[in-house]
Amino acid sequence: MSDAEPDAPRQRFNSESEELLVETFFTKPAPSQVLPTEGVTPRAAYNMVSSEMMLDGDPDKNLATFVTTFMEPEARMVIAENLHRNYIDHAEYPRTAKISKRCVRMIHDLFNGPEGQDSPGTACAGSSEAVMLGALSMKWNWKKRRKDAGKSDATPNLVYGADVHVVWDKFCRYFDVEPREVPVPKGKTTMVAEDFRGQIDENTIGVVGVVGTTFTGQCDDIVGIDAMLTELKGKGLEVPMHIDAASGGFVFPFSHPDFEWDFRLDSVVSINASGHKFGLVYPGIGWLVTRTDEQVPEELIFYEDYLGEKDATFTLNFSGSSSFVLAQYYQFLRLGHNGYSSVVRSMTKNRHALADQLREMDAIEVFDDDRPCLPLLIAKTRDDEPFDSNDLVGELARRRGWMVPAYQLPPDNENDRIMRMLVKFNQTRELVDALSDDFEASIKYLRHKGAGKHPEPPTHTGHGY
Numbered sequence: 176m177s178d179a180e181p182d183a184p185r186q187r188f189n190s191e192s193e194e195l196l197v198e199t200f201f202t203k204p205a206p207s208q209v210l211p212t213e214g215v216t217p218r219a220a221y222n223m224v225s226s227e228m229m230l231d232g233d234p235d236k237n238l239a240t241f242v243t244t245f246m247e248p249e250a251r252m253v254i255a256e257n258l259h260r261n262y263i264d265h266a267e268y269p270r271t272a273k274i275s276k277r278c279v280r281m282i283h284d285l286f287n288g289p290e291g292q293d294s295p296g297t298a299c300a301g302s303s304e305a306v307m308l309g310a311l312s313m314k315w316n317w318k319k320r321r322k323d324a325g326k327s328d329a330t331p332n333l334v335y336g337a338d339v340h341v342v343w344d345k346f347c348r349y350f351d352v353e354p355r356e357v358p359v360p361k362g363k364t365t366m367v368a369e370d371f372r373g374q375i376d377e378n379t380i381g382v383v384g385v386v387g388t389t390f391t392g393q394c395d396d397i398v399g400i401d402a403m404l405t406e407l408k409g410k411g412l413e414v415p416m417h418i419d420a421a422s423g424g425f426v427f428p429f430s431h432p433d434f435e436w437d438f439r440l441d442s443v444v445s446i447n448a449s450g451h452k453f454g455l456v457y458p459g460i461g462w463l464v465t466r467t468d469e470q471v472p473e474e475l476i477f478y479e480d481y482l483g484e485k486d487a488t489f490t491l492n493f494s495g496s497s498s499f500v501l502a503q504y505y506q507f508l509r510l511g512h513n514g515y516s517s518v519v520r521s522m523t524k525n526r527h528a529l530a531d532q533l534r535e536m537d538a539i540e541v542f543d544d545d546r547p548c549l550p551l552l553i554a555k556t557r558d559d560e561p562f563d564s565n566d567l568v569g570e571l572a573r574r575r576g577w578m579v580p581a582y583q584l585p586p587d588n589e590n591d592r593i594m595r596m597l598v599k600f601n602q603t604r605e606l607v608d609a610l611s612d613d614f615e616a617s618i619k620y621l622r623h624k625g626a627g628k629h630p631e632p633p634t635h636t637g638h639g640y
């Protein structure tokens with residue numbers, strides 16, 4: 176059929192429909208203010224989006240993110256094939272709901288939860304949503320305890336260290352809870368029980384312990400905090416603990432199975448973990464896991480039947496794709512306990528290799544100790560160098576597009592500007608070695624520059640020479 180025939184379907188490019196395809200999208204700025212009046216062909220739309228993505232960083236060189244940047248083709252098939260399934264439509268997609276429950280129970284078991292629970296937790300968009308739901312449960316349980324005791328529930332507070340992720344400040348502001356944020360003591364990077372003791376009172380809805388902090392990958396002294404809370408309970412003050420294991424939840428059960436940070440400790444009532452971090456799924460999936468089914472108060476569960484069947488939900492969001500729940504289940508099946516252990520071992524080995532190589536460069540101080548830590552590396556430039564960590568990460572970006580964050584530690588330690596490198600599964604030894612070579616060359620270059628010499632341009636490492 177030709178375009179000349181009266182009723183022939185015509186491929187429509189845009190309002191000037193005869194315009195050549197290439198001119199429709201290569202010669203005009205991308206629409207940015209108002210919805211375009213006419214559409215373009217699928218290929219043109221695709222190219223407009225994908226060509227702009229070339230200007231973003233390459234996720235494989237993003238050593239800043241905790242989030243998964245590699246999944247196998249079969250996992251991507253699961254994601255692609257189920258993107259159109261709305262997770263919340265439990266009546267229509269009962270198997271997805273069932274699979275989600277299986278994941279919750281597997282994680283609950285991994286975190287040593289007590290047996291006999293049916294649905295101790297829920298899938299979330301990420302750890303942030305899981306944190307909000309876990310903290311809301313603690314708030315409502317505290318309210319009930321106060322009501323039962325005939326006391327006021329007007330002034331709840333939450334106790335945590337300044338080593339937490341910003342999501343905890345968000346929770347307090349959004350849900351009207353006084354944040355009792357304790358500074359990280361000078362010279363330290365995590366919290367111990369005595370840092371918190373003076374802040375806890377009868378209005379404390381809970382204490383937050385971090386297992387794998389965003390800043391350094393280390394852990395608060397969870398065992399010590401639990402012992403203090405148990406002691407307070409013995410004196411009549413019941414204060415539960417929530418564990419933020421956004422990153423650590425899928426690392427420490429495999430790297431340090433004897434490290435007690437989870438439901439083995441009596442005061443731990445809930446735990447969040449990001450499936451999209453070391454759970455090895457693309458963003459966004461997170462999990463809230465509770466010690467028992469009863470930890471979530473009935474008042475926070477909403478029932479509706481407008482999707483065809485009476486359904487209970489405990490979420491902040493409503494709609495969202497099923498893909499990432501299913502992808503989590505895929506990873507659990509694909510890797511199993513041994514597979515996750517092997518992934519964690521390989522990340523740890525490569526992290527040690529990077530540490531060893533950087534330690535040999537006298538411009539860099541590597542932070543290391545024997546305590547459980549995520550597979551990430553914290554380092555800083557020595558004070559007597561003519562450049563700082565910011566200059567160094569800038570040079571690494573210029574050479575090969577590495578994205579390494581340099582940032583300040585929380586208040587009281589803010590003079591320490593550190594660099595953090597996540598050594599994820601896809602950061603292979605070859606890539607670790609290339610990064611370390613680039614460190615070496617960057618240091619040499621910056622030293623020359625700092626000494627006022629005309630530095631030699633970078634040798635042939637990146638593209639385009």
Ligand SMILES: Cc1ncc(COP(=O)(O)O)c(C=O)c1O
Nearest residue numbers: 301302303340389419421449461
């Ligand atoms: C310790 C900690 N808690 C919470 C979060 C928030 O997690 P998400 O990005 O899954 O919402 C992060 C993110 O990096 C984190 O490191």
